[in-house]
Amino acid sequence: MANDIRVVVGLDFGIIYSGFSLYHVEEYDIAKIVTNTEWPGKGGKHKTNTALRYDDDFELIEFWGHPALFKKSRDDNKTIGLFKLYLGNCLVKFKPTLPEPLTYRKAITDYLYEMGKLIKETIPKHWSGIDFMEHVLLVLTVPDEYSENDIAILRECIFNAGLISDKRSERLQFTTELEAVAIYCMYSSLREHRLKEPGTTFMIVDCGDDTVDLELLGTYQLSEITERARYLCSTFIDKEFIELLKREVGNSAIDLFSDKNYGQLRYLVYEFCQNVKLPFSGNNPYFSYEIDLENIAPALLKYVTGSKRDLMEEKEWMITLDFDTVKAMFDPIIDRIIEMIRIQLDNSKNCSAIFLVGGFGKSKYLQKRVDEVFSKSVENISIPNQPVTAVSRGATIYGKGLLESRNLNNVKYVIPTRVLIYTFGVKISPLCEYGDPLDRLTSDGRIHKFRRIVERNTEITIDQEFIVENLVPIHPDQTKMSFEIYYTKEQNAVYCDEPGMKLAGSLLIDIPDVHLGTNRPCTFCLSFGDMEIKAKAFNKLNGQNYQTKFENTHSSRVIWITPKVKCLYVEPL
The missing domain is CATH 2.60.34 (Substrate Binding Domain Of DNAk; Chain A, domain 1)
Structure with missing residues (x-):
């Protein structure tokens, strides 16, 4: 296999957002890794939404990615998201209800099919003469707790999506999201901070869409020092925002809104993330942001009844988020992250660096709190370049190293030991x-x-x-x-x-x-x-x-x- 591969594709298939990166096997500078930023309906971002909008029979895909959630439609109850939650150990109450006859396997297959089409269109823009089925190694990242059954399901979905020609093909490999992030940090941030000497210990705090994962590692070849820790992450804050909406307009209104207008609900959460969750730093006690429900989520209004409706009409359908309200959303999860970091550091007294990666790793308030607590005990607390892309970029480095290890008995990119x-x-x-x-x-x-x-x-x-x-x-x-x-x-x-x-x-x-x-x-x-x-x-x-x-x-x-x-x-x- 290795002699035929020319391009490695790192695919970060996430619960809320997904993306991919490309790395040519003849390149040795990780700055040459290409992370896709051209997506249907919205370019310039490193990821697109993990969402689909189907036709009335839930057979054909009308839109995927960003347009599936945000493109205007008279009936957006055909929009499907969060279907990846059917894999892993997610509690039933968090799994979305899928309309018949749609199954989560079909949704995953359909999404990967659309993503695969874009990958196949993108590769020739950078390198010519690439036959996808012959010259491409696909590395898919998965959460650490996925079982072999979950991985087997993903392999079958990828095969059905037309990304591999044989279900058992070696041109599809898996690695964990944490390993991909760790490899990326080692080959980018560790060198930047001159921490690549053997024996260096560093911590990865991967604050993704759904969980925060901590891993304590030693270099130069990466070895896992402690077992990994995991906790619910930034979607906890999203859920707190939805709970606030329920207090403002009523539980039944939000439940109906979610069932009938899922796309508008996701757009409302998206606006909250862009304008509140990520910019909030915890430094400005006068922080305030107004949400205009009539403009952002017009379909919600018809579900609001009784005294809740009277009150919202008085407020002209505006919801104000002040400093204390937002801080109360953040503090429970950030307090837990800090406690997790403290426990992991207790397992290794000599940690040279902490790297915050993942979408929530960009949070100014998270960065501030972590720095306040640990800056005296850990010399370097930083965010790698393009932290949102750490998973997909690390996956390409992993795949390239995997090829070299099989060709040259060289495992310098691959984590050689695991617990x-x-x-x-x-x-x-x-x-x-x-x-x-x-x-x-x-x-x-x-x-x-x-x-x-x-x-x-x-x-x-x-x-x-x-x-x-x-x-x-x-x-x-x-x-x-x-x-x-x-x-x-x-x-x-x-x-x-x-x-x-x-x-x-x-x-x-x-x-x-x-x-x-x-x-x-x-x-x-x-x-x-x-x-x-x-x-x-x-x-x-x-x-x-x-x-x-x-x-x-x-x-x-x-x-x-x-x-x-x-x-x-x-x-x-």
Whole structure:
């Protein structure tokens, strides 16, 4: 693959905003990374809105990005946003209600299709002779907590969107948003502040659309020092603004407005962000901003009734946000961010720099508060160049380094070590022993259990393999073996149905040569690659290899183990 790639695309597919950057493999100056600023309906910005507007049947896309939210329409209840919240661990109450027959997978696919069209149109403006399906490596960033199932869904959506020609294509790679940001900071801000010496420790505070992520890292090759921390971020302030609107015009009015005129609601929040959230510095006690609902959100007026309507008519549909009101929106989230930073610093007494990135990282008030609290203990507190683009630009550097590491055994761009946040293992069934719960006993005298392969908090290197030897079939006439791989936050889990235990995926292999009976040993291993976890099995008799990236399949059986014999036995399908 590496020899054919000419351009790396870093795609930051966000909940509220999305963007992409391009990096030619022959460039070594990160200043040559191209971040797109030409979007439908509104140029000059580094990102566009993650939103779609459909036709009446929710089949065809009328607008995407900025125009989907802000283009005038008689009926904007066909506008869809926040659909990415269906991935990850988002609470149900925060997920948008999608109109039938639309599904979140279709919405994601449709949005990536439109984004892909723009990427394909943009690349030839900078470099000629690029065949997208042959010469482009796409690196998609994802939140750190995404499961393998979430990543498998994204891979399928990207395939259906026409961005890769094969669902298993290596021309699509994943990295976490935090890793992308960390790499970008290392190759831009660390050099700028002369902090690139080995042993330097720095903190990334990624204040994105939906969360704030903290990561404490050491250089020069990046290694994770502590586990990452996460908290709700700037959308908390957006939600506080909506709560203020509810107090002014009534809950039912805002609920109806959100259901029937989602585009206007998002525009109202957009105006708040541009004129209040980002400019607010906390320095001017006379700060004030007036919101003209009649002009910005005319559809809202018809939903306001009773005494709320009388009061708003008296105020000519104007809402005034003064200093204390805005400060009260900010302080809870910023207090929490500061506490998170303090806790992470306690884990490493020698932190040389703090970098604020992400959309909310531009907040003047956040910058002021962080500087006030930590300027005496941390020498450098700064914002990298183009902090909003740190994710997509870091993804291109990651992808380029990935290509070089595969070509030249050079991993200088790639974070070589990671700390696992989960314990991984397989479902096993040892013969029942004294003390095992009898209600878990199977008909053939076995107990289904979780067999740990690698523990949570283990520091690993990319593509490091964790091996289990001598797996053999349980029955002599067995022709297939299937392994289920589970993961959990617990280090001492016993059963695969415990709370918090999740299925990562499965691997099915053929085991011919039934004339050999159960004497057909195989080797099984897990490895933790660039992003996706890989499972491999090797048939020692015929040399066949099997591997998977844990596509979303739940059809496999269980792995058995007999404690008296150092072999694993697998139930036939």
